[in-house]
Amino acid sequence: MSILKNIFAKKENPINSPADFWVWFQENEQAFYRVVKGRDKIEEDFFDRLAPKLQELKEGIYFLSGMMDDETAELIFTPDGIVKNVAFIEDLVAAAPSLKNWKFTSLKPAVDISRFNIRMNNYEFSKEKINFYAVEHPQYPDEVDLVIVYDDYTASDKAIITNGVYIFLDNLLGELNAITSIDNLSVIGPDEAAGTLIPILKLKDYLVWREKEFIEKYEGMRYDTEKDSYVGLEGTLENGMPLIALINRTILDWDAKASHPWIVRVEIAYKANENGFPDESTYQLLNQVEDELIEVLPDTAGYLNLGRETVDGNRDIFFACKDFRLPARVLEQMKMKYKSDFSLGYAIYKDKYWQSFERYKG
Template identity: 25%
Template sequence: MHTTSKFWEWFKDNNKAYTFLNFVDEEAKEKLLNDFLEQLHKYCDKIYFEIGGYPDEDQELIITAEGDKDYFHQVEELVNAAPKIDGWTFIAFKPPMPDNFKSKWDDLELNTEDMWFLPLSNDKTQDLGIRVCFNNQDLIKGNKTLTPLLYKMLDTIAGEKSFALDIHYIDTDLLPDYPNEEGMYPILELPNYIEWHKSQATKSST
């Protein structure tokens, strides 16, 4: 097993090739990505990466455990050990996505513009749950792909670490006619609500 320093030594020697990923042919790109994953898995074979960026801007390297809390420590340890390399930004965990998006799984497509959530709090534990509501009854009744697609989207909306650690319960329901009057929020407000909920929990425990 490689140490963090072994991985970063390799990346220091090879990072230039990854700056031009979008300018090489598919075969060369695939080889570069496979080489990267091989080196990363010498450190920990349960973590993964996303890499990219725009020309003339810093390239981003995101190290992710794909939501598996058992390997969050390895992600943080690796990113915390990252050296400063010109033209690169290193990020632990997939960050939240602030903009609306659509996501599809088999024949099911969800759009964040049509999704709202109702906070569900547990007074005893202060754990946060959410009820995600849709305006289509057929989405909720017996659709086997709803749960995996919803979890994938919530991971994207809240960010990998927050989704794994801050949300303890999720269910679904039909969207009421006036969701804001029912105490609901548009789904993209979830990260802000999580931060607010955590600040309230901190206040009540001090």
Template identity: 35%
Template sequence: MNIKNIFKKKKNLTEDEKAERFWSWFQKSQNRFLFLSDIDGEEKENLLDEFLTEIHKFNENVYFEIGGHKDDEKVELIISAEGDIDYFPAVEKLTELAPNFKNWKVIAFKPAMGTGFSLDYRDKKFDPEKIIFIPLNSKSNPESVGLNVCYPDFEESDEEIFVNGTYLILDTILGEKSTTMDIDYLKVIKTPENIADYNFGHLSDIAEHIAEKKTYANNG
């Protein structure tokens, strides 16, 4: 006797359909997130968890930030791949398919914010005006950007903290996409005792350094 399967096979949604599903949810739920910065405690955590669950239904490697200046007309919704280039196309796809919202500005990737700031990360202070980098040059690929980023208190046991703090600084100065696409090599080291012998710069000037490299490549 043939037994028919009465359960329908679950449809595998395309990327476009997943994006449309996410934006359909967001259109219905958007007002609950407009004043997220004014909410504290468990309620805020629940909203963030809900949003993360929904955006991960589109892609588990795509993330978000909600913010912007309180006097801005629109709240910023930043879609991010957390610097993972493999998922940049997913970020671009999701933002391309975003509807126009009256109260929201949807942005692909963490935008460049420039300098004039410092941040505390894991009990360490990161100030781009004080952090030194030594440019590295490649004879075979002269337009590539390589950096040794120097810290006087660097210890190998804390390497992860220094690396993550450095990338947080770069993401803020350059934006997520430029940090990932324009920097080919980065290593965190202890500041050399003879640092004065090097042609070093400060991370606050990193955008200018990258621009010079690109100019060299275009004119070369």
């Protein structure tokens, strides 16, 4: 039996927190370092050991690893584009111990993409093969809508090519910038292009310029919901179940929505009656959750409560936010606090003009 198998044969404690994870990693880091440096059986003796521990800690945390130099191994944690996991990864790396032969990085950093190419499934992704242009929307002037034009685009391999382009952009821009600076992105071939092509290496400068304009326009923008009017709405789902919504109608007419581009949808599943609604005690508890969220995510700090929907055993609570990190941290804590009462989940997505709420303006 190898030394590594002897090491890993002992019973390991469960991973319930970042602290647990780093205790476990420190117990094995010398063996892991030898594997990464030697590049021998790295999948079996490192990746296959690390992946289950990260999934035990939190679903949706991925990683890359390699040697930075002759003496330092780097471990990069990535949410693979899932916005709500960014803050968790940043906190995980912030809690990492200082280890002589390791560097821990949150999210994939930008690299000099002009110096190498990416090859996937017989396709090459390089600066020579990728261009872009921007689509302007007069009704949504702050929207960053990009069309990426790939020379070897084939419709039958759209998913493969799109994935390759996303990986290329992560390396060109850095993963965080790729997630936060682009609102919409599509990938096409040269025959479909409807704009003047710009070399992909100029994309970073273009995004810096757009971000500078955005900050100058909205810096310091705040909204006070105290005097807003909320309206009650009723509807029916296709399955016949009734829906009740309470929506901040005043804020939907605000002309600076883009200053709060991140939408947080809190999803609470509860035990419902025959009409899909909660009983009185559950109703009060749901309101308690919403009140707590409004207290810890105040409008003065950039977190605007847009309203809620209650239907068919589910209550969704909506916020428009200047940033996505605090809501993610708060909601992870709320999931634990109320796990014996509800199944609480959440989604975070970018909707700079709150287009997903147009249905409430009629």
